[in-house]
Amino acid sequence: MATEVLWWIFAAAIVAFSAGTVFSRSVLHSAIFLIGSLAGVGAMYLFLTVEFLALVQFLIYGGAVTVLILLALMLTRSDARGTPDAVNGPQLPFALLVSGGLMAVLIGVAAGTDWRPGGVPDSPTNIGIETISERLFADFGAPFVIASALLLVALVGAIILARQEEGE
């Protein structure tokens, strides 16, 4: 019972933080709301008993990605603050329509589908780190190596893109 109450608290926090991220007028407030939302999703991984991925979420998203985003915000600090016109484009009503329709369809499908004939288990099964490592290194070995190459390429590419060139 206590788990359920906690779950609803965290779910409400995630929705509130996400709404703050996309509706806030100040870019810095948006970034701080984003940190809350990402941490909340990490807590959801704990509810799903995937502790390893929760830790990864806190480290990569709560740490690295948000620091990158905050740095980029501070380096590109310019106009676009204060009035909603400066932050949101003229396509705002269209965006509301599309995202509202999408939300209705997704919730309808999620709630109305019989996900497994014979019923879904009531509670999640614990996913241990041993299972994850076995699957990741034995069955998904090639994608794992390719992902590391992708990270290296992205790192070098980002440095080349952001570098100050001579004569600029």
Add this chain to the structure above:
Amino acid sequence: MVPLENYLVLSAIVFALGVYGVLARRNAVLVLMAIELMLNAVSLNFIAFAAYLDPGKITGAIFAVFIITVAAAEVGLALAIVIRLFRNRATSNVDEAAILKW
């Protein structure tokens, strides 16, 4: 106990909020933050399915690992592009970065 549908509805709400952010925002960094929200909603969905329906093979959790990896690479590259754009054109407004449009 929390049923699977709760996780699916939660991730649907977060995903829709992300779609709204991508469509409505003008600042490129804000668009990127909304994309992060969408990616997180998708990995939450994958992991919920893995934990409830597929505890033996956990393909969904493995997918979430790759989503996190690719998202990290994507954020690094996209922010480099934003900084480049800001340096060359003194703006981070996606509506003004339209030189490739004809």
